[in-house]
Amino acid sequence: MNSLKRIAFALVLIGSIVILISPLLLAIITSLKAEQDIASFPPKWVFLPTFEHFNNVFYKSGYPFGTFFLNSFVISFFASIVTIGVCIPAAYVMVRMRVGIKRFFPFVISLRLLPPIVFAIPYYMMFQYLHLLDTKIGLIWVAALMNIPLTLMLLVGFVQELPKEIEEAAMMDGCSVYSMLARVILPLIAPGAAAAAILTFIFSWNDFLFVRILSDMKATTVTVGSTLFIQAYGIRWGDVAASIVLSVIPPLIFTLFVQKYLVKGLSMGAVKG
DSSP: OHHHHHHHHHHHHHHHHHHHHHHHHHHHHHHTSOHHHHHOSSOOSSOOOOOHHHHIIIIISSSOHHHHHHHHHHHHHHHHHHHHHHHHHHHHHHHHSOSSTTTHHHHHHHHTTSOTHHHHHHHHHHHHHHTOTTOHHHHHHHHHHHHHHHHHHHHHHHHHTSOHHHHHHHHHTTOOHHHHIIIIIHHHTHHHHHHHHHHHHHHHHHOOHHHHHHOSSTTOOHHHHGGGGEETTEEOHHHHHHHHHHHHHHHHHHHHHHHHHHHHHHHTTSSOO
16 A cells, blocks of 8 residues: 555656646757757657757847846846845844834735736836836846845744844843844844845746836846747747746756755744754
8 A cells, every 4th residue: 555655656746747847848849949840740859959049049149148147147136135135124123123013014925915017017107207217226126125025024934033032142242233133143044044035036037027017128137038039020939948948047057056055944943842
């Protein structure tokens, strides 16, 4: 009976993995096909691989994909820094000084539940007035605002797990609130802050809606850049697939390197004892 359970579990696990990664696998296969193989029906599963579409994306497309990658990195990195910089003191004030923990905190968390499209028109009108359309600063602002609810929710939980005696001892040693926050609180919640920063980076990199609405070309990221091959006279499927594969590689590699910090941070304080 135990063997049957293991086999059933393994089959379900393999099936789930195949379903999850099948879109990416299809994109990789399409990016390696020649145009005639992509258009063939029934689809060809045995073909001679080619890298012409990757070459098109960087050198023959007429679009600055190198700049798109740089934009994605800059926006994601600084959005993570801004989000963490805002949420750490906010979480501490809410937990220790009980400022807004009963009313403001639930309101901020509830914003995460709303569809992002709700904020699109207000952001567009505000950025048009502030001349922030198609700028990296504007997209960093949006990415930070959209990720603050989740980050604040995580950090409030981490701060609540810290014993007050540590802070009292630091205050007795002459630490100010700001010094204690930087020298005592931040190192203790560093795994949680790292996890929140990693999630913010990934969510910001993958954002499509706000980049599509609030940017034109100067601040465009790779996620929106992939759609530039969908044109009036036809869809260049091979180039679209190649750009999608290229846009997935950086966050995938980043996640593989930092997954232990992500798991450690998200599980911090999960077991009390």
